[in-house]
Amino acid sequence: MLDPAHQDLIRSSFQRLRCRPEALALDFYGILFRDQPSLRRLFPTDMDAQAAKLSKMLVRLVRSVDDLSRMEAQLRDLGRYHVRRGTEDGQYAMVGAALLEALERQTRGWTDDHRAAWTEVFRAVAATMIAGARDMPAMPRARSA
Numbered sequence: 748m749l750d751p752a753h754q755d756l757i758r759s760s761f762q763r764l765r766c767r768p769e770a771l772a773l774d775f776y777g778i779l780f781r782d783q784p785s786l787r788r789l790f791p792t793d794m795d796a797q798a799a800k801l802s803k804m805l806v807r808l809v810r811s812v813d814d815l816s817r818m819e820a821q822l823r824d825l826g827r828y829h830v831r832r833g834t835e836d837g838q839y840a841m842v843g844a845a846l847l848e849a850l851e852r853q854t855r856g857w858t859d860d861h862r863a864a865w866t867e868v869f870r871a872v873a874a875t876m877i878a879g880a881r882d883m884p885a886m887p888r889a890r891s892a
C-alpha cells in the first residue's frame with residue numbers, strides 16, 4: 748500500500764496539470780526520444796494513439812492509487828505485452844526519468860514531495876510489469892503459518 752500522504756500528492760498533482768493527460772503523454776514521449784533516440788524505432792510513426800493509451804493508463808493509475816493491487820492483473824499483462832514488443836528491463840529507468848521530467852514540467856507547484864510520490868508509484872508499477880513478464884510474484888507474499 749502506498750504511503751497515504753503520497754496518495755494525496757499523486758491525486759493533487761494530477762488536478763494541477765497544466766494540460767490534458769494526452770498532452771502530458773506526448774510531452775513524455777518527446778522527452779524520452781530526445782534522451783533515448785534509439786527507443787524511437789520501437790514505437791509507431793504516429794504517436795497520438797499511443798499517447799491516448801498511455802494517458803488512459805495514467806488516469807487509471809491515479810484513480811487506483813489508494814490500492815494499486817486492483818491493477819495488478821492488468822499491469823502484469825502489460826508487462827508481458829512489453830516483452831513481446833521488444834522492451835528490456837533496463838529501459839524502465841529511462842522511461843521513469845522521462846515521465847518524471849514531463850510531470851515536473853506540466854504540474855503547477857511541483858515539489859520534491861511530488862517527485863518522491865511519483866517515484867514510488869512508478870517503481871511499484873514497473874516492478875509489477877517486470878514480475879508479470881517473468882511470471883513471478885511482484886512482492887513476496889506473507890506465508891500462512
Ligand code: HEM
Nearest residue numbers: 786789790791800801804829832834835838839842872873
Ligand atoms: C511503467 C512503465 C510503462 C507503462 C505504464 C507503459 C504503458 C504502456 C501502454 C498503456 C501501452 C499501450 C498498450 C496497448 O496497446 O494496449 C504501451 C505500449 C508500448 N510501450 Fe509502454 N509502458 C511502460 C514502459 C515501457 C518501457 C520501459 C518501454 C521501452 C521502451 C515501453 C515501450 C512500449 C512500446 C514499444 C509499446 C507499443 C507501441 C505500439 O503500439 O507499437 N514501455 N505502454
